[in-house]
Amino acid sequence: MATCAEILRSEFPEIDGQVFDYVTGVLHSGSADFESVDDLVEAVGELLQEVSGDSKDDAGIRAVCQRMYNTLRLTEPQTQGNSQVLLDAPIQLSKITENYVNAKKLEKAEARLKAKQEKRSEKDTLKTSSPLVLEEASASQAGSRKESRLESSGKNKSYDVRIENFDVSFGDRVLLAGADVNLAWGRRYGLVGRNGLGKTTLLKxxxxxxxxxxxxxxxxxxxxxxxxxxxxxLQSVLESDTVREDLLRRERELSAQIAAGRAEGSEAAQLAEIYAKLEEIEADKAPARASVILAGLGFTPKMQQQPTREFSGGWRMRLALARALFARPDLLLLDATDIIHLHSQRLDGYRGDFETFIKSKQERLLNQQREYEAQQQYRQHIQVFIDRFRYNANRASQVQSKLKMLEKL
Known part of the structure; x- marks a missing residue:
């Protein structure tokens, strides 16, 4: 397969040497940061468009970027003129002569491959074991007789949550020991910590x-x-109100008993009490309120009647949000998946939790700094060319082109 440099030379035979060095530098120094061809187009597409003149349109530039992106994905960065290639399987070093293969480089390649395979195996293990968290996780908590009496009497009306001296374990691994947590009514708390320490387990x-x-x-x-x-x-949202669902379930059971002639005499009184509670919580208005919430999140009337299995992960996430808005719980526990960072009068989105956000932000800043330094170096090259040939009539058109390029940068 052709290298990125060969692709550039073949597609843009008249490319300026300084531009060529700049583009290849960006491609190889930032190859790990290009998650899609769109990222590569954004990085060098405009510059390549300038180089091509009228010979290539946007689709043509994108096609070139696609070829280079495929090349970057299939090859490792070049070091000291030699390509470092990841091996598909272990190779017996004794079968290869040192005239053709550097043994140390081969060992490093095998080590990298083994590390990637172990990392992938760990991810697969986590994916298959994650549904068992609730079955394997356990919690124990010390309590006082005073708290038990207050709870059983029904006199505890406080909406503060105070849990003292509790332990949480996952199998044989202790996640929390002798921990305390105090959640005051009306306050909002963020739970942060390194992955694997037990944040999600604690919430569950x-x-x-x-x-x-x-x-x-x-x-x-x-x-x-x-x-x-x-x-x-719609029903998925309605089911998030467990109080309403329990009352409706009990109402159906009692009605069935009465209709079947299995009533023992107290069912009518219980039904009357349930109807009073349903009226108190305005249960009849719940479907309309749930529908309004779903509509606000983009669900059409037809979508509201679709099974949840027909929705993508993004839409199911909206359903989870709709359930939270509908239930209006006293204590809302959120396992967030995305962070939006407000800074410099703009908003940047990050996939993942807060820890991932911090890491991604640092990487983004580092990449921006590298891009800035590379751009400054390229500007310097252009300025040198302009200063050298500013008054050369034969290079007037090239100087004008460089000036326009500098303005865009």
């Missing part, structure tokens, strides 16, 4: 009340997305 322990939370406090854990099944989107 709270959501499932494996850790003791006052019974009168309603909880909702918004995970990364709603699970896909045959439940219609």
């Amino acid at each position: 322990m709270l959501a499932t009340r494996s850790l003791r939370v006052p019974a009168h406090i309603s909880l909702l854990h918004v995970e990364q997305e709603v699970a896909g099944d045959d439940t219609p989107a």
Whole structure:
């Protein structure tokens, strides 16, 4: 396969030497940062358009960038004139003569390949084991008789959550030991920490009340997305109000008993009490309120009746948000997947949690600094050319072209 340099030479035979050096430098120094051909087009597309003149349109420039992007993805950066190639399988060094292969380089290549395979294996293991978190995770908590009496009496009306001296384990691994957490009503808290320390497990322990939370406090854990099944989107939102769902379920059970002649005498009184509670929480207005919330998040009436399994991950994430807005819980637990950074009068989006955001932001700043330095170097090259041939009539058109290029930079 042709290298990026060969592609540039063949597609732009009249490319200026300084421009050529600049483009190849950007391609090889930042190859790991190009996640798609769009990133490569954004980095060098405009400059290549200037070089091509009228010989290539936007589609032509993109096609060239696609070829170079494919080359970067299939080859490693060149070092000291030799290509470093990752091996598809281990090679017996004794079978290859030193006249053709540098043994140290080959060993390094094998080590890199082994490391990548181990990393991929770890990711696959995490993916297959993640659904078992709730089955393997456990929590224990110390409590006082005073708290137990207050809870059982129903006199505890505080919406503060105070959990003291609790442990959380995952199998044989202790995630938290003798920990305390205090959540004051009306406050908003961010839970941060390195991946694997137990942030999501702690949220799930709270959501499932494996850790003791006052019974009168309603909880909702918004995970990364709603699970896909045959439940219609609107019903999925309605089910997030567990109080309403429990009352409706009990109402159906009692009505069925009465209709079947299996009533024992108290069912009518219980039904009357349930109807009163349903009226108190305005249960009849719930479908309309859920529909309005879904519409605000982009769900059409037809989409609201579709099974959740028919939606992509992004739409299921919207469903999770709709459930949170509809349920209006006393304690909302969010496992966020994205961060929006407000700075310099602009908004930048980052995929991942807060820790990933910090890492990605640092990498983005570093890449911007590298790009700036490369651009400054290129500007310097252009300026040298302009200063040298400014008054040369034979180079007037080239000088004008360089001046325009400098203005755009």
